[in-house]
Amino acid sequence: MKLRMAATLPALIWSSIATSAAAPDTVLQPVENWMVDYGATQCTAARSFGTAASPIVLGIVPSLNGNSFQVLVNVPQPGPVYSKELRGSVDFGTGGIKTGVLYFGAKGVNQSVYQFSLPAAQMDWARSAQTVSMETETGVRYTFALSNMPALLDDLRNCTGNLQQYWNMDGKNLRTADVPVGDIHSILTAKDYPVEALRRQPQGTTQYLLLIDDKGAVARCDVAVPSGMVTLDSTGCQVIQERARFRPAIDVQGKKVRGVWTSPPMTWKSGQNALDGGCTMVSSDSNTLLNNCGRTPGDRIPSMPTTPTPTGGPPSRH
Numbered sequence: 001m002k003l004r005m006a007a008t009l010p011a012l013i014w015s016s017i018a019t020s021a022a023a024p025d026t027v028l029q030p031v032e033n034w035m036v037d038y039g040a041t042q043c044t045a046a047r048s049f050g051t052a053a054s055p056i057v058l059g060i061v062p063s064l065n066g067n068s069f070q071v072l073v074n075v076p077q078p079g080p081v082y083s084k085e086l087r088g089s090v091d092f093g094t095g096g097i098k099t100g101v102l103y104f105g106a107k108g109v110n111q112s113v114y115q116f117s118l119p120a121a122q123m124d125w126a127r128s129a130q131t132v133s134m135e136t137e138t139g140v141r142y143t144f145a146l147s148n149m150p151a152l153l154d155d156l157r158n159c160t161g162n163l164q165q166y167w168n169m170d171g172k173n174l175r176t177a178d179v180p181v182g183d184i185h186s187i188l189t190a191k192d193y194p195v196e197a198l199r200r201q202p203q204g205t206t207q208y209l210l211l212i213d214d215k216g217a218v219a220r221c222d223v224a225v226p227s228g229m230v231t232l233d234s235t236g237c238q239v240i241q242e243r244a245r246f247r248p249a250i251d252v253q254g255k256k257v258r259g260v261w262t263s264p265p266m267t268w269k270s271g272q273n274a275l276d277g278g279c280t281m282v283s284s285d286s287n288t289l290l291n292n293c294g295r296t297p298g299d300r301i302p303s304m305p306t307t308p309t310p311t312g313g314p315p316s317r318h
Contacts, residue, residue: 027131027143031055034148036155040166041211041220043159045152049144058132058144060152062120064169064209064222064260066160069123071116073134073142079105079112085231088136090116092129097122100230101136114140117230127153167211169260174249178212178259181245187266204228206236208263214256216246224262236266 028049037044043062048055059072071090083104089096102115116134126132126149133143168174204227211219221237240263249259 027145028056029145030147034152036152036159038159038162041163043156043163045156056142060123060156062156062160063224064160064163064167064211064220065224066157066164067120068223068226069118069120071118071123071132071134073114073116074111075114075142076111078110079103081105081107083231083234085229086114086136086138088114088116088134090118090122091133091135092125093131094125094129096133096135100228102230102234103136114142115230117226124153164260167258167260168249168251171259173251174257174259175252175254176250178210178216178249178261179247180261181216181247187240187243204232205265205267206233207265208237208240210240210244210261210263212246212248212259212261214248214258216248218244218246219258225265 031048031050031052034045034047037046042064045060047058049058050056054076056076057072057074059070059074061070061072063069080103083102086101086103087098088101089098091097097118099116099118103112104115105112114134114136126146129146129149131143131145133141135141164170171177205225206223206227207225209222209224211221213219218241221241223233223237226233246261248256251257
C-alpha cells in the first residue's frame with residue numbers, strides 16, 4: 001500500500017503559502033502573527049516566515065489527547081506524490097531531538113510538507129526557545145525565529161481542552177461508549193502494509209484515538225501510542241478512518257452523541273524468508289498474524305479523506 005498524504009494537511013496552513021521559498025540555511029523571521037484555529041476536529045497554529053511574497057509556513061498541531069504534537073514545515077516546491085519516511089531532528093537550542101519525519105507533496109499544488117512528531121514534554125521546550133531548527137537525514141534544514149511561544153502553547157492547550165469536552169472525551173455524561181461495528185481486528189490486512197515501511201522492514205505496535213460522530217462515522221484519527229515508524233502510524237489511521245464504522249455513544253438522556261474511542265494495540269510486523277522471496281505480516285493483536293509470504297505488497301492507492309475545514313470563531317492571533 002502506498003500512502004498519499006496531501007489531503008490531510010490543515011487548510012489554514014495551506015492557505016498561507018505562496019510560490020517560492022527563502023534559503024533554508026538562514027534564520028527565517030516571521031512576517032505575520034501566529035494564527036490559531038479552533039477547528040471542529042483539531043486545533044491548528046500557523047505562522048508565515050521569510051517574506052510576505054514568498055513565505056515558508058511553520059505549523060503546529062497537537063494530538064487529541066494533548067500528549068504529542070505534529071510540527072509541519074510547508075515549503076513551495078514539488079514533493080513526492082506518495083509519502084516518504086525520513087529520519088530527522090528538532091532542535092530548540094538545547095540539542096537535536098531525534099524523530100521520524102513524513103515527507104509528502106500536495107495534490108494539484110506545487111507544495112511539499114515535512115511533518116515532524118514530538119512528545120508534549122519536548123514541545124514544551126519551545127516556551128523558552130529563541131529559535132527552532134528542523135533537519136532531515138537528506139540535509140534539508142530550516143531554522144525559524146520563535147516568539148510568543150508560551151501564549152501560543154497555552155492557546156493550543158485550551159483549544160485541545162475544548163475539543164475534548166466537545167467530543168465527550170471524559171465519558172462522564174455517557175450511558176454507553178462508542179462500539180465498533182464488526183470485528184475491529186480485521187480492519188488492517190497484509191495488503192495495507194506500506195511499501196515505504198517495507199523497505200526498512202520495521203515492526204511496531206500502535207494505538208489510535210478516534211473521534212466518532214453521532215452517526216457512527218470516524219471524524220478524525222490520531223495516534224495515541226506511536227509505533228516508532230511514522231508511515232505505519234499514518235497508514236493505520238488512514239485505513240481505520242476509511243473502513244471503521246461504529247454504533248455511536250449514547251448519553252444519559254438516551255441520545256446519540258459524539259464520542260472518543262481508543263483502538264486495541266495494532267501490531268505491524270515484517271519479515272524476510274530467503275526461500276520464498278520475502279513476506280509481510282500484519283496483526284491487530286499479538287495472537288493473530290496474516291501471512292503474505294512470496295507476494296508483492298499491494299499498491300492500492302486510496303483517496304484520503306479531506307480534513308474538515310476548521311469551523312468556529314475567528315482565528316486568535318499572537
